[in-house]
Amino acid sequence: MSGNTLGLLFSVTTFGESHGPAIGCVIDGCPPGLALSVEDLQPDLDRRKPGTSRHVTQRKEDDIPEILSGVYEGKTTGTPIAIVIRNTDQRSKDYGNIAETFRPGHADYTYWMKYGERDPRGGGRSSARLTAPIVAAGAVAKKWLSEKFGVTVRGYCSQIGAVEIPFESWGSVNENPFFAPTQNDSPKLAELENYMDALRKSGDSCGAKIYVEAVGAPVGWGEPLYDRLDADIAHAMMGLNAVKGVEIGAGFASVMQSGTEHSDQIVEGKFASNNAGGVLGGISTGQPITVSIAIKPTSSIRLDRETIDKQGSPVTINTHGRHDPCVGIRATPIAEALLAIVLMDHALRHRAQNADVRVETPAVL
Numbered sequence: 481m482s483g484n485t486l487g488l489l490f491s492v493t494t495f496g497e498s499h500g501p502a503i504g505c506v507i508d509g510c511p512p513g514l515a516l517s518v519e520d521l522q523p524d525l526d527r528r529k530p531g532t533s534r535h536v537t538q539r540k541e542d543d544i545p546e547i548l549s550g551v552y553e554g555k556t557t558g559t560p561i562a563i564v565i566r567n568t569d570q571r572s573k574d575y576g577n578i579a580e581t582f583r584p585g586h587a588d589y590t591y592w593m594k595y596g597e598r599d600p601r602g603g604g605r606s607s608a609r610l611t612a613p614i615v616a617a618g619a620v621a622k623k624w625l626s627e628k629f630g631v632t633v634r635g636y637c638s639q640i641g642a643v644e645i646p647f648e649s650w651g652s653v654n655e656n657p658f659f660a661p662t663q664n665d666s667p668k669l670a671e672l673e674n675y676m677d678a679l680r681k682s683g684d685s686c687g688a689k690i691y692v693e694a695v696g697a698p699v700g701w702g703e704p705l706y707d708r709l710d711a712d713i714a715h716a717m718m719g720l721n722a723v724k725g726v727e728i729g730a731g732f733a734s735v736m737q738s739g740t741e742h743s744d745q746i747v748e749g750k751f752a753s754n755n756a757g758g759v760l761g762g763i764s765t766g767q768p769i770t771v772s773i774a775i776k777p778t779s780s781i782r783l784d785r786e787t788i789d790k791q792g793s794p795v796t797i798n799t800h801g802r803h804d805p806c807v808g809i810r811a812t813p814i815a816e817a818l819l820a821i822v823l824m825d826h827a828l829r830h831r832a833q834n835a836d837v838r839v840e841t842p843a844v845l
Contacts, residue, residue, distance in 0.1 A: 486716055486818075487825040488707075489832065492617040496567075497599050498607030504564035505613035507620060509828065510550065512558035514624055521545045521563070521619045527813040528615045533657035535676045536804045541568060545616050563616050567609075581789045581797055585779025592790070608721040608807055611814045618817020621824040629827065631696040633820045635812045636661040638772070641686030643668075643675050659690075659812040680805045683782035683798075687722075688775045688808020692815040694823055697758070699766040699844075700834065701826040708762025709769075709826055716818040717773050722807050725774035729757020746844055766844060769823070773815055775808035 485493040489509045496503030522545070529543040530536055543565055550561030579600045582589040587606035591598040598604060618633075625631035637659040638645050645668060647661045655664055662668045679686055702709030714726040727733075734742050734755060744767075745752040751767055758769035780803040789795050804810065 486614075486719065487821055489828040490621065490821065490825040492614065492821055494610055494613045496610065496613070497601070497604045498567075498609040499599070499601035499604070500567060502564050502566045503610055503613055504562065505617050507550070507561040507563070507617050509825075510556050510558070510561055510620060510624070511828075512556055514556040514620070514627070515554055516547070516551050516556050516561075516620060516623070517554060518545055518547060520623055521547075521616045524615050524619045524622075524813045524817065525565075525612060527654065527659075528612060528810050530804075530810070535657055535673075535680070535806070536809055541612075543612050561620065563613060565612050565616070578797065578799070581795050582787050583779060583797060583799060584785045584787050585776075606721070608804075611721065611817075614821070615813055615817045618813075618820045621820035622816070625694075625697075625820060625824055625827065629696060629698060631694055631823065633692070633694045633816050633823070635659070635690060635692030635816045635819075637688055637808065637812055638691045639689035640672060640806055640808065641675060641679070641688070643672055645672070653812075658809055676805065685778035685781050685803075685805045687777045688806055688811065689772060690775065690808060690811050690815050691770070691772050692812070692819050693771070694758075694769040694819055697764050697766070697769055697823060699764060700837075701823065701830050702759065702761075702763035703826070703829060704762040708759070709764055709822070710757070710759040710762060712822050712826070713759075713769070713771055713819060716822050717771065717815065720773070720775075720811065720814055720818060722775045722778070722811075723773050724776045727757075727772040728759060729770055730755040731757075731772060749842065749844060751844055764826075769819070771815070771819060773811075775811055778804055778807050 485491050491508045492505050494505045525543045525545060530541055546564045548562040548564060550557055550559050586603060588598060591606060622633050636653045640658060645660045645662060648663055649661055652663055653659050653661050656669055658672050660672060710728045717723055717726045730737065730742065742755045744754060744756055754767045758765050758767040780799040782798050782800060784796050784798050787795050787797050
């Protein structure tokens, strides 16, 4: 199976299945000399891991990473970094009744038709469980970007189902189970709690919208025409399970904007706006790189749905087991990781070709 590697100079290849013995990744191209330990990876893995609140899957995984190679005496050596995360709470019997059936909204049908084989346990390779090693790799990229360029990659959930979440504070994002940018005493959190409780009791699911940004990226990252920075960001985000839409900057709202409103004027040495989302012509502008993604409703629901089995016979199916009623709730650290991986890849590519470029024109702040 191809298509398991993200990035060119900083590349991440994932391996494993949802209910196999372990999942993990191999990071190739990380420069030597970066101080790296399990403690650098664990915080983001803890943000993503299941079982952290009643609003997500109750599968219990500690998601403790093991660094098998590429690090010696606490620093990266420049050789491939292998990271493994053991699966410890598989419950494969939950999937016994769907081994011969295709779940609506899942990759069951397409995997079977493409490969003639599939692992039905938790979706196998198509499971969102495989986002854990991406988060681990993203933690490496985040640390390198921060130390080398002062780049901060961060995100939050801006909408869950029908509930829009206004931005109030970055400081509160990691203080609630929704990654919501609201104050701890905000009525919005109570609204989200009630919304998710009702959804879970009904057996249905909902989607979400995630916002992620990188602040501090310099001008010049990106490779036109077909390796544009924004195109590679969109490519990476669409590789995240359940993502059905990606916006850079103003995104689809730009359809309603006029040219005078959308074009980011440079006034007194500064951009007056950032509708471009920090990317022009596929190259970073030095402004915050801003991305929003739309995540579809979870396909594993307890309500009856119509489908077929391997023989093509009609079947009524409902999915039991431990599933997120909204997979978007845990998606914020994953989106951050994907953005960080793409940015580190392009930082290395820019350094390889353009490290000696000097432009005397004053940079736009």
